[in-house]
Amino acid sequence: MKSGLEGLRIGSVIATSIWRLVKANPAVWAIIALVAIFSALVPDKFLSTGNLVALLKNFAVTSMLAIGPTFVILLGSIDVSYMGIWMFGGALVWLLYPYLGLASIMIYPIFGLLVGLFNGVIHVKAKVPSFILTIAVTAVFAFLTTYVRNISGVLTLTVPAYNFLRESPVPYIPSPFLLALPVIVLALFIMFFTKLGTYFCAIGSNEEGAKLAGINVEKYKILAFTLSGLLTGLGSIAIFVHLGCQTRVDFDPSELVRGLAAIVLGGTPLAGGMGGPHRTLLGALVYVLIFNGLFLLPGVDPNHLKLYIGTLLLGAVVAASRALKGALIA
Amino acid sequence: MAQAWFSREWLQRNISTIIPISGFIVLVIALRMANPYFLATWDSVITLVYGMSWFLIAACGLTLVILMGSFDFSVPSVLKLSAMIFAVLYPSIGFSSIIVATVVGLIFGFINGILLARFNIPSFMATLATSMVAEGLAQVISGGYTRMITDPAFRAISTTMILGLPSIFYWAIAIWAICIFLTFMTPFGRMVYAVGSNIVGARLAGINVRMVRMLVFMICSLFASIAGILYASQIQGAHMQVGVLDMIPLFASVVVGGTALTGGMGGVHRTLLGVLIIRWLDSGLSMLAIDLNVRMIIFGAIAITMAILTIDRRRIRIMK
């Protein structure tokens, strides 16, 4: 009887939260609108099986880049190190495969965790602003990846032994998506079923107040960065498989904003304090829908891709700025 | 004075001057040792000057923004865009394309300023977004092709030799000097430092903070445009290779000179030294055939270290 009531209580709170999410979150409306628009304009291309599968794949990739850093954004800081983790992690897999065999894929979460830990400690202890720090980190690892490729003499860093991962056991659901699911579930669990979600939001909302309430702010900040790196590392496995069991070797800085764009589009304010992985997933979906649909439209030049990303980001950032009121920002 | 000359406090206060100067000395010595021909011939001097001048102009603009306590990621992208506009339009409208390129730069500066002052978007985010837009525009305008201009008048802006040095050098030094004048001798310069030191106090002292921010961003983008135009003239064309990557050495040269990220400290005068250090280091490293990627990592590491050392922790209570 008691657990039934408890279940009802949890259920009612979650239901109210979901309803509020739907009501308050423009991302949901954006998704509905986008689906409607593209279905109307190019139904045979947009709604084809092939396209829907591609959508799932892109969604997996984009969300895996954004879901880890979301926890850092909750703090009010920034973490763009996802690109470095993803790229160099793959290089490490390629480097270690001759020695560790199939187990070398496990270097991804380990590397991610270590990078996140590094970010967290340096940010908290040496008081380096997070955006500078994580941009530098991501740049360093991205360049290292290109360097590894340059000196190794091969064109790409592929590990064919993992090709078996590319085949999905479930029809129509691509394997990158399946690989992304556990990461998504983990992130959601941490956010809603542990105190971490609450603590991160508290720190982002009012750091001083959180300290006064007895929260060890330094510890949880470091934890957020570490968690971000870990989740990104785990998620990078999905990206790795999606790219054909290889890592990207050219540093394309415009890819850097992809994760941030998904977070911003989802409605998590950059100032932190509220939001979370659930919103980021929505944002990733919006991002993916826009670019998927856009290129199905006739007359859209792929050369203009960067311009669209830029304008989209600009628009999203301005729209999101309504959440930041008054304070003098640099 | 009871304090010992090399006391910890003295060191901490002057670290932003000690490091650049000693770094520079070490660098020159190391480069001479590695390559006795370094700076030995006038030609090598000219090569270095070509490498530094456009860079200095862009770095001056960025310095002003950082002095104010903000950040501008869009500098290299606006530079590229202006270069591209100049190169693409030149065959049809001649030197009027300079006007177009400059105006575009100013527009980007204006947008950056509005995003910050009106919409309260943190500057790194706002300029990251605008840099993407600028990159996108450059991509669209170029169509993915590198542009080459063979008309000698095009080259003349940057490469005309005066007293043995190319004209771009004089442009760069002139702009650098103007910046120094602006920041030290005019009320506007004071206001920039004021906003960077204590934005609340600046507002209360009757400074129009919004206007200062707008102007500084516009000046920065303007300089980026000028740098782009001169660079295009120098290399006789424009290509897509310059870009966001150059943000790292650009930023490095500002902080290595000793201008602190927190704002209000340092200045354009220091940036000259920073540019010298970074560009000469780049030269030296590529002479040693060190991969571009590793060079970038080195600059990144230098930039971060210098940024950490110069950040004024006394002023920041909550770091995000």
Next chain:
Amino acid sequence: MGASDPILEVRSVSKTFDRVVRALDNVNMMVRRNEIVSVVGENGAGKSTLMKILVGVYQPDSGEMYHMGRRVPFPKNPLDALSRGISIVYQERGVIPHLKVYQFLFLGLEEKFTRLGRLQLGKIIGLAKSVFEELGLKCDLASSMYELPLSTQKMVEIARAILSVRLMVGMDGGSEIPPVIILDEPTAPLSLEERDELFNYLLNLKKSNSFIFVSHIIPEVMKFSDRIYVLRDGKVVAHHDLSSEKITEDQIFREIVGRESYYDLWARYVYAVGAVEGRRIVLSVRNLTKKGYFENISFDLHEGECVGLFGPAGCGKSEIAKALYGEIAADTGKILVDGKEVKLKSEPYARVKLGIGYFSGETGKELFLFWPIRKNVSIVNFEKVTKKPLKIISVISFNAERSLADKIMKKLRIRAPSVETECYSLSGGNKQKVSVGKWLEKSPKILILEDPTIGIDVGAREEIYEVLLEMKKNGIAMVLVSDDPKEYAILCDKVISIRDGVIQAVYTNEEFRRLMEL
């Protein structure tokens, strides 16, 4: 244990900072069951130090603590204090706006509800509901804190304080360790109705908790406390039991303020009444209103006149001053400087152009601490230190700057090695002088003064008053906002008393002195 025995008592508590500042001197205080004890005093009287000692943030140099009749060591940290039933609700920055109510309520205490790493939301919400019922709080548990009205936020904070004690001591219901909740200036940001709501809440809670109420606002303290302690300069100068004594507000006020040392100072500055009428009106304020802060403020200010906005903390006087300067924007009303209308939404720079200046004693905010004196002085005086060699660009003349700064240093007797000295190295009083010096030079039509002598010693205060009075003689009009009635007596020609955002009365300097018995 009898019902009137103290649950918490401290004796002979003393605390000195840096061997110089005596924050507390032999303080005795006690709290009984189910009562509200108030601690009142000026800024710097020692209230906050005492509270911090009670919650374990500071350790006293000497003294004893008794809990439930037994001698105990002072708490070493807030968690320790919680186990003695002591918890605190801070004046500001205690609320975390984006958290939901049930999240905020249990912030920091989640261990009690975690099983295998998983938060038991059901248990949390259930407990929250029952606590709110018990305390008579009505609000939606799932709403975010910022959505609640300010008074409800405070009430949730208080509920949280009580809950922390209970959870810490390990029970959910009846208690053996009665909570003692310290409330630090809880009503400052609240409106009149909200304060009433809060007090009813507290009276309800009194049935099973005790409160220590730290406040500036004497009328409230008189209305709701059982006993009052008055602190001044670290000592308990009075203790009143309101159930057995009849005491007036003015009496308490005088006990807070004390009488010594300043008597000579204002005796010197006696005014010739009537000197102000007939001069031109430089500032005209009509029906200035800002919802939630002040309403229908109207007054005229003449050349060389100083008007003081006087009232308890939270009455709106600071906000009025800030609205005059442009730091915040009033909603409706008119502000006219020499007949010219000032746009309500305009920024400070526009007001400076019109002739309004602003001086705050909080030098960290207003001064550029890492700049030399010379630059701090010239920042509002560019016209005086620039030349226009080419007619289009103003150039700063360093010589002009230096001599300007020199002039001010001499005039105000600022003690510093040179005009190049950086301001952070100056003493508090000298910093204030640099700050006021720049306005002295600027000579605006109107100068808004907010806490001009906060935190500085008597000697420096005197010097600042002299400067301000000279500025008055030169025709500069002033608006004063401060917490020190003596300041009003020294500087103001008339004093406007403000309470709850509304003008209550206007006094002349003489009337004010009589009122304050100064």
